[in-house]
Amino acid sequence: MPSSRFSGSYSSPKVDVAIDMGNPYLNLTLDGFLKIGAVAATRVAAEETYHCLRAGNFSKNKMEHSLKKMCKEAAYWGTIAGVYVGMEYGMERVRGTRDWKNAMLGGAITGALISAATDNGKDKVVLSAISGAAIATAAEFLSYLT
CATH class of the missing domain: 1.20.5 (Single alpha-helices involved in coiled-coils or other helix-helix interfaces)
Known part of the structure; x- marks a missing residue:
């Protein structure tokens, strides 16, 4: 009896930011800040778009409010991620193991x-x-x- 199989793989695109601060510790910290900050800003943008579409209200004030909220959330979550990545890398360097x-x-x-x-x-x-x-x-x- 004939049989068939389907085999494949999926990989999401990888986005890397290459900003060299001259120190691997700073490079990882900045990378964590930028990546998680971008995720937070994107989340806020999606939420605000949904609220605008649901209300049917687009205005300059609403857009300015959304942009400020995006920046605030990006800075907050980016800071937390940067501190965490820096601390984890610091622990790796101090302990000498990963x-x-x-x-x-x-x-x-x-x-x-x-x-x-x-x-x-x-x-x-x-x-x-x-x-x-x-x-x-x-x-x-x-x-x-x-």
Whole structure:
């Protein structure tokens, strides 16, 4: 009996930004900032487009508001990503090994720094460090699966 198979693969396009800051630490930090910042700006652009289409209202003020929101979100998420990537790379350099523990420590330090910078109490800083470590570790483990 004849049989057939379909085999193929799909890969998404890879976008890389090559800005050389003269230091691998700074290069990775800037790369993380730009990539995640672009994702955040795109998310806001999609949401704002949806809201404008749903309301049927396009105005100059609405567009200016959307642009400001895009920039704010891009800067916020880009900063968090840049700090995390820098911390993870720093952990790799200090420990001399590349494993999931770097992600965990980088996530914990990033969570604590971001929370402390927003003037939260001690308990919130600790909880943010735990959350950052958990999210970063989970993301690292998921990357091993693919």
